[in-house]
Amino acid sequence: MKHPPLVETLIEAFTCLPGVGPRSAQRMAYTLLERGRDDGRALSAALSQAMDGVRQCKRCRNYAEEELCPICQDPRRDPGLVCIVASPADVLAVEQSGEYRGQYFVLMGQLSPLDGIGPRELGLDVLEARLNEGEIQELILATGTTVEGEATAHYVLDLAREAGVNVSRIAQGVPMGGDLEFVDGATLAHALRGRRPFST
Amino acid sequence: MKHPPLVETLIEAFTCLPGVGPRSAQRMAYTLLERGRDDGRALSAALSQAMDGVRQCKRCRNYAEEELCPICQDPRRDPGLVCIVASPADVLAVEQSGEYRGQYFVLMGQLSPLDGIGPRELGLDVLEARLNEGEIQELILATGTTVEGEATAHYVLDLAREAGVNVSRIAQGVPMGGDLEFVDGATLAHALRGRRPFST
Structure with missing residues (x-):
């Protein structure tokens, strides 16, 4: 390799991004050096500001710049209804x-004892305290349907039952706009068990 | 969108990278925020240092941190033989x-008058001056085989002839290790015209 050290360091640094291997990293570095130095400086500034300035909302654990995130600050949002999700991307969805x-309430992960992710790492002690405060009327579980997601859902279910709070789960079934032949068996079994009276 | 502004700015900034759309940009931002803040800070530093510290070698126009790039500084490289390429990535190849x-000699582009890229933008005046200095014995053309690459090659050929310098071009033909059936017609035509006596 005959890159100047600064270019080499930049290419290496790009490979910390998900989905970026040595070749894309090199392409990114070259593109910015050739015709995007201002973009590169802007990205550098955005990165350092976000890495130092973004923290977690004290109430829901989502990303925030102040004590509370924009959603928890919004007086039009019903504080009696709380949706449990695994990540900030799920909130957006x-x-x-x-x-x-x-x-x-954003768990920032799912229960996975083997990886050292227990209830405390997911802030479930914070959730338990909020459940016992009495403001929450209903908890909606929207964690994934993987093994870890199911384990997490059941843990939260137990917490809510102890606090006497209603728990629901988002419906599992056939996605909208898809052909039945492309739906996997497990989803179809769920959809059949969860069938509801047809009304127009 | 309910991203905090710093996160929104970071996602937006990531989309300046080649091959990165809004979804990958979001994934990059989330990954760094969740479990790579130090990586993010390192990338920020590498970016700002490279954007400000990387310039072009005075002699060959490749990226450099000093006046001359590592290759032009290397006394073991033959200064009588100069390979013309379109980009720093081609040098690596x-x-x-x-x-x-x-x-x-790195052109940092190819002749494309409609995009305002003429001989001066490619540093061909610098190359002409070097050719007239008399140190260069042979010029090897390794520009691409697109229309722009061909036009560039012919322009350089004229410069070299005027200066009385030999010009060669890297061989065009069938790639190594490939089946003939997957080679396109134009390449095969080139390969046939460029056939050479077989020796072992």
Whole structure:
């Protein structure tokens, strides 16, 4: 390799990004050096500001710049309804549905004892305290349907039952707009068990 | 969107990278925020140092941190042999072949008058001056085989002839280790025209 050290360091640094291998990293470095030095400086500034300035909302654990995130600060959101999700990306997915007016609780992961991720790492002690405060009327479970997601859901279910709070789970079934032949068996079994009276 | 502004700015900044759309940009930002803040700070530092510290070698126009790039500084490289390439990535490709002990001249582009890229933008005035100095014995053309690459090659050929310098071009033909059926017609035509006596 005959890169100047600064270029080598930059290429190496790019490979910390998900989905970026040595070749894409080199392409990124070259593109910025050739015709995007201002973009590169802007990215550098955005990175250092975000790495130092973004923290977690005290109430829901989502990303925030102040004590509370924009959703927890919004007085129009119903504090009696709390949706449990695994990650900030899941919050965005639910928000984009346009259906939800409650608040969130972001676990930032799922229970995985082998990886050292227990209830405390997911802030479930914080959730337990909030459940016991009495403001929450209903908890909506929207964790994934993997083994870890199921384990997490059951743990939260137990917490909510102890606090006497209603728990629901988002419906599992056939996705909208898809052909039945492409739906896997487990999903179809769930969809059959969860069938509901047909009304128009 | 309910991202905090710093996160939004970071996601937006990531989309300046080649091959990065809004979804990958979001994934990059989340990954760094969740479990790579130190990586993020390192990338920020590498970016700002490279954007401000990397300039072009005075002699060959490749990236450099000093007046001359590492290759032009290397006394073991033959200054009589100069390979013309379009980009720094092409220099690496030739270096990886392990075959070349001469120097380079990096055009940082190809002739494209409609995009405002003329001989001066490619540093061809600098090359002309070097050709007239008399140190260069042979020029090896290794520009691409696109229309712009061909136009560039012919322009350089004229410069070299005027200066009385020999010009060669890297061989065009069938790639190593490939089946003939997957080679396109134009390449095969080139390979046939460029056939050479077979020796073992």
